[in-house]
Amino acid sequence: MSDRTVRGRLEVTCRNCSLMRLCIPSGLTQQEIEHLSRLVIGKKTLQRGDYLYRKGGKFRGIFAIKAGTAKLVTYDLHGNGYVTGLLLPGELLGFDAFAADRHECSAIALETVRYCELPADRLDELCREVPKLLRELFRHASAKLYGETSQVVLTKRTADERVATFLLDISRRLQVRGFSALEFRLSLTRQDIGNYLGLALETVSRILGKFADEGLIGVHSKHVRIFKQEALQAICTGSAELPSA
Amino acid sequence: MSDRTVRGRLEVTCRNCSLMRLCIPSGLTQQEIEHLSRLVIGKKTLQRGDYLYRKGGKFRGIFAIKAGTAKLVTYDLHGNGYVTGLLLPGELLGFDAFAADRHECSAIALETVRYCELPADRLDELCREVPKLLRELFRHASAKLYGETSQVVLTKRTADERVATFLLDISRRLQVRGFSALEFRLSLTRQDIGNYLGLALETVSRILGKFADEGLIGVHSKHVRIFKQEALQAICTGSAELPSA
DNA sequence: CGGAAACTTGAAACCTTTCAAGAGTCGTGG
DNA sequence: CCACGACTCTTGAAAGGTTTCAAGTTTCCG
Numbered sequence: 216m217s218d219r220t221v222r223g224r225l226e227v228t229c230r231n232c233s234l235m236r237l238c239i240p241s242g243l244t245q246q247e248i249e250h251l252s253r254l255v256i257g258k259k260t261l262q263r264g265d266y267l268y269r270k271g272g273k274f275r276g277i278f279a280i281k282a283g284t285a286k287l288v289t290y291d292l293h294g295n296g297y298v299t300g301l302l303l304p305g306e307l308l309g310f311d312a313f314a315a316d317r318h319e320c321s322a323i324a325l326e327t328v329r330y331c332e333l334p335a336d337r338l339d340e341l342c343r344e345v346p347k348l349l350r351e352l353f354r355h356a357s358a359k360l361y362g363e364t365s366q367v368v369l370t371k372r373t374a375d376e377r378v379a380t381f382l383l384d385i386s387r388r389l390q391v392r393g394f395s396a397l398e399f400r401l402s403l404t405r406q407d408i409g410n411y412l413g414l415a416l417e418t419v420s421r422i423l424g425k426f427a428d429e430g431l432i433g434v435h436s437k438h439v440r441i442f443k444q445e446a447l448q449a450i451c452t453g454s455a456e457l458p459s460a
Numbered sequence: 461m462s463d464r465t466v467r468g469r470l471e472v473t474c475r476n477c478s479l480m481r482l483c484i485p486s487g488l489t490q491q492e493i494e495h496l497s498r499l500v501i502g503k504k505t506l507q508r509g510d511y512l513y514r515k516g517g518k519f520r521g522i523f524a525i526k527a528g529t530a531k532l533v534t535y536d537l538h539g540n541g542y543v544t545g546l547l548l549p550g551e552l553l554g555f556d557a558f559a560a561d562r563h564e565c566s567a568i569a570l571e572t573v574r575y576c577e578l579p580a581d582r583l584d585e586l587c588r589e590v591p592k593l594l595r596e597l598f599r600h601a602s603a604k605l606y607g608e609t610s611q612v613v614l615t616k617r618t619a620d621e622r623v624a625t626f627l628l629d630i631s632r633r634l635q636v637r638g639f640s641a642l643e644f645r646l647s648l649t650r651q652d653i654g655n656y657l658g659l660a661l662e663t664v665s666r667i668l669g670k671f672a673d674e675g676l677i678g679v680h681s682k683h684v685r686i687f688k689q690e691a692l693q694a695i696c697t698g699s700a701e702l703p704s705a
Numbered sequence: 706c707g708g709a710a711a712c713t714t715g716a717a718a719c720c721t722t723t724c725a726a727g728a729g730t731c732g733t734g735g
Numbered sequence: 736c737c738a739c740g741a742c743t744c745t746t747g748a749a750a751g752g753t754t755t756c757a758a759g760t761t762t763c764c765g
Contacts, residue, residue: 289613292697297613311609313602319609342595349594350587356601357558363608364556364564368534368542370615371658374721405744413616415722420745436730436744452537619753650712660754665713681712681762 228252232331234305237392238279239333239351247345254341256332267308267322267330274312276334277352280304283328284402286411287311289320298411299366301403303385305392310356325402370413372453377412378422379450382432386441397444401437473497477576479550482637483524484578484596492590499586501577512553512567512575519557521579522597525549528573529647531656532556534565543656544611546648548630550637555601570647615658617698622657623667624695627677631686642689646682 229240229252240248258281261267267278270290280302287300287308299320302308311319333341342349369380390396401408405423409416426432431447433440441447474485474497485493503526506512512523515535525547532545532553544565547553556564578586587594614625635641646653650668654661671677676692678685686692 289609291613297616299609299612310602311606314599314606315603319606343591346588349598353594353598353601354559356598356605357555358560360601360605360608361556361559361564363605363612364534364544366612367544367608367615368536370612371542371655404742410616416743417723417745418721420743421721424745649710661711662713662755663753665711666753669713 227257229255229331232281234279234281234392237305238307239277239348239355242351242354243345243347247347250345251333251341251348254333254337256334258329258331261324261328261330263324263326265324265328267324267328268312268318270318270321272312272318274309274316274318274335276332276336276338277307277309278322279307279331279333281329281331283330284325285322285328286325286403286407287320287322296410298403298407299363301385301411303388303392304394306388307355310352310359313356374412374414374418374422375425375450376453377414378408378419378426379447381408381412382439382441383444383447383451386444397441399439401439472502474500474576477526479524479526479637482550484522484552484593484600487596487599488590488592492592495590496578496586496593499578499582501579503574503576506569506573506575508569508571510569510573512569512573513557513563515563515566517557517563519554519561519563519580521577521581521583522552522554523567524552524576524578526574526576528575529570530567530573531570531648531652532565532567541655543648543652544608546630546656548633548637549639551633552600555597555604558601619657619659619663619667620670620695621698622659623653623664623671624692626653626657627684627686628689628692628696631689642686644684646684 229235229238229248230245232238235241235248240251243251256276261283267285268275270288282304284304285302285308286298287302288296289299290296300308302322308322309318369377372380385399385401386396389399403411405416405419408414409419412419423432423434426447427434429446431441431443433442474480474483474493475490477483480486480493485496488496501521506528512530513520515533527549529549530547530553531543532547533541534544535541545553547567553567554563614622617625630644630646631641634644648656650661650664653659654664657664668677668679671692672679674691676686676688678687
């Protein structure tokens with residue numbers, strides 16, 4: 216069953232994709248996944264700084280990140296950029312173009328990125344053949360909607376809470392994908408993190424430093440270790456500071 | 461063709477709904493709209509403070525507001541509420557429950573509200589019969605996603621910009637629905653506006669007062685008139701203050 | 706008409722930003 | 736392999752916008 220070699224090379228399909236259970240196919244049957252596989256464009260590679268798509272660009276399809284990370288950036292009338300999202304391996308992007316058929320934001324690789332593509336021009340075709348697909352996509356979009364709402368709420372909280380929540384959010388999402396939850400690399404710069412959280416980059420640096428001083432985390436440039444998850448959790452929920460151990 | 465009377469009374473359907481072009485059916489054919497009409501539950505009425513649905517409640521369907529306004533509120537672990545949205549007549553809500561089949565926020569009537577319901581249990585049925593429907597719903601959800609993103613960006617701007625943007629956003633949305641764009645009633649309290657924009661209620665009051673002093677708007681309790689739209693627009697985009705006329 | 710809720714306004718307190726300078730990191734090339 | 740330059744990050748001190756606290760006024764509704 217694992218002989219899916221086409222034109223002599225190993226073909227990566229949704230079926231043997233390590234992210235299968237986390238990506239679009241979750242919720243589909245084996246047969247439906249097989250169907251999907253044939254239409255998905257396999258892994259492409261981009262380098263740091265490359266665009267997956269640009270704001271205003273035509274909708275090409277839904278992307279799934281296989282490896283690496285990317286950021287979502289919107290721009291206002293003055294050309295100021297706002298980081299609105301961070302995409303980790305196994306996550307989907309491109310939904311912002313569904314309404315207007317044009318992207319509302321740009322997606323930029325933060326390091327070498329490999330990704331799959333579910334081409335827009337085959338979406339209709341595929342939705343006919345796999346009725347459940349659109350519903351699945353909808354589910355993903357809806358989940359993203361909730362994510363954005365959470366983001367809105369987060370921006371109303373204090374700087375400490377925002378940074379703590381940011382760290383734990385990444386931690387949790389990495390864990391779901393099978394990566395280490397307690398040690399990871401921040402692919403965003405302090406500037407980008409600040410922009411994302413609505414804080415000055417100096418504030419991010421300061422708070423990260425403070426958390427490190429308090430022994431909650433370890434920070435070395437972009438490398439982060441989480442030592443006291445519960446303490447961070449307590450900060451997130453705005454609880455009183457835990458007594459210094 | 462206008463004899464759609466059932467059981468002796470005039471039946472309100474999507475077909476003769478004044479909001480037709482703004483609601484779900486936009487993008488569907490006459491025949492498809494007819495189909496949709498049969499499954500939609502007609503106008504229901506709620507009073508100020510009543511819930512359209514509650515956070516955690518099971519997904520009952522997509523709602524369309526016919527008259528009145530409502531607010532969306534999420535709650536954190538401590539029970540603090542966060543206003544995440546304001547719904548005007550002709551707008552849809554309920555998408556937040558699509559992912560988990562449970563609502564991520566509560567929807568509360570701000571005054572007497574009449575609304576239609578596209579029941580969840582008939583959604584599947586209808587999506588089969590009207591293939592384009594799910595896609596249309598998706599389009600709506602995607603648009604809401606962009607709205608949330610805009611909200612995130614907005615929360616990173618100054619208090620003046622937030623309030624000005626808030627006023628113009630309502631103005632624009634009312635205009636689309638055929639209401640007066642320059643004179644309307646703020647159904648949210650200062651508290652709710654502040655919560656929505658991430659500001660203290662006093663700050664909202666002060667800025668509204670300032671705008672009024674500067675002759676940009678007229679404010680009388682919840683009643684608002686916009687006098688200088690361009691000036692507000694200039695504030696939104698963070699441009700320099702216009703010279704006092 | 707009376708009471709509760711909503712709104713306004715002032716002044717002090719506070720958190721975050723801004724400005725500024727220096728240290729660290731990374732990639733390239735001598 | 737180390738030096739150089741660009742970029743990123745850290746840290747301090749002052750400035751500034753919002754919030755908080757407080758008191759008074761207005762609006763709404765029974």
